[in-house]
Amino acid sequence: MADQQHQGPAGSPTSEKEKLGFDPHDPHGFHEGEEHGHHILSMRMLVVILALLLALTGLTVGSAQAEIIIAEELGISIPQWVNVTIAMTIATVKAILVVAFFMQLYYDTKLNTMILLFCLLTFGLFIGFTSIDMGNRDRIYSWKDGQHTPGGTGGLGLERGAFDSDRNPRRTTVTGPDGEDTGRTRRASEEVAGAITDYSADPDVARTRIDADVLERLERYQERRRAQRPAASPNRVTDLSSPRLFAPPDDEDGDGNN
């Protein structure tokens, strides 16, 4: 009785199906013509897969070691992407072997494969878009940086048509020290900078003094920017000099070292 029930329907499924117009045990034809879930892997197959996996492990360790040896003994440095590609390719192959055979996905319903693929797709979206943002924050940096000067000097940067809001800058006539016409015009913002430069000569306001030599200042500023900018992400400023809020219990001075 129990067994009979476990084995599913009594009677002829075909006739039921014909009578009802669908298979009552598989109403939407989901499993039609599919025999799955009960595949029994042969022992030989299992051993072969294990052997492959162990061999691949050896290969990936070996290739990583070989690279170090090549780099140290022969002095040839192999680009990083080679290392990454080899290691990740081998890892992927290993994972596919485990998933397809040990986990029997190869013999399983298509739905489970779909589930795994959707999972990987989501993973891909997550890592892809996050990397796009985190790795490309400097992409428009060349437009945003490099030409501005502290205090504003104007005109020294490259003229950029497309994104320059100041297509028709308001220009004013530059007058000399005694109010005479010098025949030059300058941009609005230059005037402020010029005004500041003038003060630098005034000993009373030494605090507000900025270097008269704008070119030199521009160079120094850009140098500082370059120094601040790690190779991979130029606009990150990591200030490690500031004391840490949370020091370990035995870290008296809060600088992270005991």
Added chain:
Amino acid sequence: MSTIDTHNAGQHAHHEGSYLTPHGGALATIWNWATTIDHKKIGVMYLFAIMFMFFLGGVAALGVRAELWEPTRVVTEVVEGETVTSYTGQVLVNLAPIVPGVESEGGISAGMNIYNRAFSLHGIIMTFMVIVPSVPASLGNFFLPLMLGAKDVAFPRLNLMSWYIYVFGSIFAVAAVVMGGVDTGWTFYTPYSTMTDADHLRVVFVILAAFILGFSSILTGLNFIVTVHKLRAPGMGWFDMPLFVWAMYATAIIQVLATPVIGITLLLLIFERVFHVGIFDPRMGGDPVLYQHFFWFYSHPVVYVMIIPAFGIINEIIPVHARKKLFGYRAMAFATLGIAAVSFLVWGHHMFTASGELAAMIFSALTFLVAIPTAIKVFNWVATLYKGSIAFNTPMLYALSFLFMFTIGGLTGLPLATLATDLHLHDSYFVVAHFHYVMMGGTIIAFVGGIHHWWPKMFGKLYNERWAIVGCVLVFIGFNLTFFTQFILGTRGMPRRYASYPDEFQFLHQLSTIGSWILGIGFLIHLGVFVHSLVAGRKAPENPWGGLSLEWETESPPIEHNFHHEPIVKHGPYDFDTVQPPHTDPAEFPMPEPLRPGERTH
């Protein structure tokens, strides 16, 4: 109606009572409910737990609105030669003596700190404990198997476990509230969330609560996916499913794929707070923007976990109460799946102001993709009304309010998806109003409408239609008064999460606060209607609205195993023009004239 009774009558000699029939005494009944694996009982327990949490979150919201009645004004006066500074207009500061962790002598900070705790509490409870589980865990649990013609969900014990996880997580959250609450906001943005309240476990408790609730969400989603795949009644193909089921299915996919990411995010956040691992801490080389990516990778898709079930409910309410085949069934189904798919591509629009121009551009473009299926849905709902037979009862009024408010919520999403305008509107009251129009005006309104729609089926009792309509109208007025003003506040420059504001905004804030009271009264009326119905409601017929999906075939309330016989599906869920609904009187629900030979309706 369509059930083919192939049974031998003798087989069902035993009588099956309603699932609400008590088993023995009070203790036995409580034990029976606490250990039940019946999806209906779990759904009902979820419903009441969610209503309770909604009440808690609502009280916090009223507190927030009360604080904003007046800005905090700094008054300095000279008393006996000394300058004394005092503050007026603070409301919540009166709670300082009973809120642990707040210095009642803290000057201007104390009241603002309590305000911050209030809005954080409101956000955390409403997001993680109300809206995310609201429709799937309560109505979904109850009606998904019924609509599929199944006896239960695929994994009933897992379902019970998910309920207990929900309770466990909520207890953590409530414990944190009792300990004084947190002021992180529901987004837990680092580095603020790793620095605030540094010597207290409150924040960790709340994060842990959200983490635990994630598992509840995952288990519900997993259960639903397998249920939809494996337990559809014979004859029910994919496109014979009610759209509520489609919505649950799409929701479940998002829950399964997105929730684990919030799991790891919150885990790392706990590590950050407890062990200071530095992954999100800028002082140690970590990155707050990375946290935002992690957080929104979950929390944007979860916005669709919140709203897609509401679409599902509206998809049921409108055709049934308009007695009209839903317009564009397949478009609806594909739009649901489309929204679910696109939901994973747009999280970056929460970070337009966090620099990253390339990503901003990509995410802005992708965000507009969401608008297309959403627009299709709205058009389809409106088109469904055409030549229907529209009953102005509570569920339908709620569905129409949903149409009104969700359309506003959706349209105001456009300037937020547009890069340039978002830079102005981001983190302003415009955003607050926008997501309340979607989450509250969309999800909660649909949820309440859905509860009214299915209440007779769930509890076998009718409710007082007149008072329910009064409640609905009050909710509609109160909601729009509360939140429409906030759109204008936002465009005029009111930033969100402000405990105080310049005087120019006061009038609109006061309107908004008055709206919140009306809204509160509306919900209290609904509560009264529900309690009255449970205590003294009239017995509900099997099919009070003339619905066609399978849940209307069984009794009200359903029997313990849902159906006396496994139903066999022979018609679509919305074929109102060709099928007389089960258990209905043709005089009350007359059919359109039969087709003339050669005539096609679609």
Added chain:
Amino acid sequence: MNPFLGLFESARAATFLAQQGPVARFIFGRDPQEATYSAGVEGLFMFIFWISTFVFIGLMAISFYWAVKYRRRPGVAPQRSPSHNTALEITWTIIPSIIFISLFFVGFRVYAKQVIAPSDAVRLDLIGYRWGWNLYYPGGVTSTETLPAGTLSASSVPVFMFPEDTPILLEMSSQDVIHSFWVPDFRSKMDLFPNRSTSFWFRTSTLQPGDMDNPDLGYPNKEHILYCAEYCGDQHSQMLGLIRVVPRDVYENFLRNPWPEGISLVEKGKLLHSLRGCNACHSLDGSSGTGPTWLNWYGYEHSYTDGSTHLADADFTRESIYYPGRKIRSGYQNVMNSYLGQINEEEMRALIAFMRSISDQGGDPTAGFPDEEEEETGGN
């Protein structure tokens, strides 16, 4: 230039028309700053607004009309009606898609203007902290003026002066948590991060003689309120600022002589107390906030979390401001940021003089800087 050029031009015309009118003024309140992008943002918003309003009213009118016309009548069967119409469905998919695509392009176009400053912009550094802003003018000058307590419902609002008709580029970073620089009149904002620098630019308007937002000033000026838009803790709503656009000569004069004429060291210290955000945590009336009050701080011995007591003299005050984590007052948390590099020697002197002036043990705050003498006083 590209196939969308025509689209841009027509959209630009549409946004220009859309931004005019009382509805835009009702929605946005003040006029947009006459910078390059502010009007564009507002126009784009109004463009979306009018499309949305049209769609919304249309949809609601149809719904309402049908809902009433086809309301249920007892015993009356509904009419037959189609349940789908491919042509209609495709139409209402395509048309919104086209609108959305164009919105994206126009939005991106304006966004590019918002994030990319002109090459001749005046570059200034802005630092956000809880709960205030420090703007560094050339030569290290910072703001020296706050609005009276209570203005804009905030305890202190620093005033930042900018010269008229000048593009300004702010290089921004944060000291502690994330903040966001939002000037609603400019219709744009940008976040400040503790570990990366972001930028925000705007063009100040050309002042007309009638621009007198603050009539007490003797010169034309325009004022814009600056808000912190990213939640940053207790006094997030107090983190305001006032951007004051002034004539160039006023600005130049400010850079030359930032402090008001004849200001005493103590008054300067008192100004710095609110300008540098000390007031967010340290009260002057004896009430305890996030940090200890300054009233009767100087010259007294206080106990610290490590069990020690220490006299608050000038040196200790200096150490507490520059290295706040070294000694934590009992009953308080280690939350203060170091002001090393932000408060220069003169400002430090002013702050100490101010603390002395509000302490019973402070002695004569105007009497120079005699540390030895102070220690004697404290020892008594």
Added chain:
Amino acid sequence: MTSIETGGNPPQHNQQPPALSTEPRWKRQPFANHWRSHAEDFDACKIGMWLFLTTEVLLFAGIFVAYAVFRMWYPEAFANGSHHLDVHWGALNTVILLISSFTVAASIRNAQLNQQGLLKINLSITLVCALLFMIIKFTFEYAPKWAEGKRPGVWFSYPFAADPNEHIWWSLYYTATGIHALHVLIGAGVLFVVLLKSFKGWYGPKHYTGIEVAGLYWHLVDVIWIFLFPLLYLIH
């Protein structure tokens, strides 16, 4: 009973008929009454488990994303940190996990073929492998590194760090391997329950859902390690 009455076995069938109680457990294992057959129950459990594995993969996705981003920013810190890991222990642990995966796969085969003795042996080997993995992890990897000050985040006190951001590497290392080790422990716990049940004869040709599902989980733990191993130990 007609075959259209397919709503699973009615409740009363869930109780074992007393006459059959001497049969092995797997022969009289009922299926839940909302299923139509054992096969459906088994299928559903597998789909459910795959969905659960999906969530596990996406949980680890967070760590992989953090790894990718910080590696992009601090390549030096990652290269230096990676050099401090002993590739031999890592490789040994990989081999141990692969073998354990093999024995779990074999134990499913044993259950399918009713080889009760081998089933128990294979499951026991798996548990021993899990134990070995954890011992190696804690004794030879965590303990010495922790003692040398190679610790996560703020606890990092290794004096010879060449890059200021090396603590980030260690944070990720401990987080990734720690969460993975937690999964190993959970997997071992589940397999231990399976082993106990196998002594009571729960698993056989017609009923091996529990062992199949536990096995899937164990394989996933293995797959994640397959990726963690090169990322942490091999890519300099």
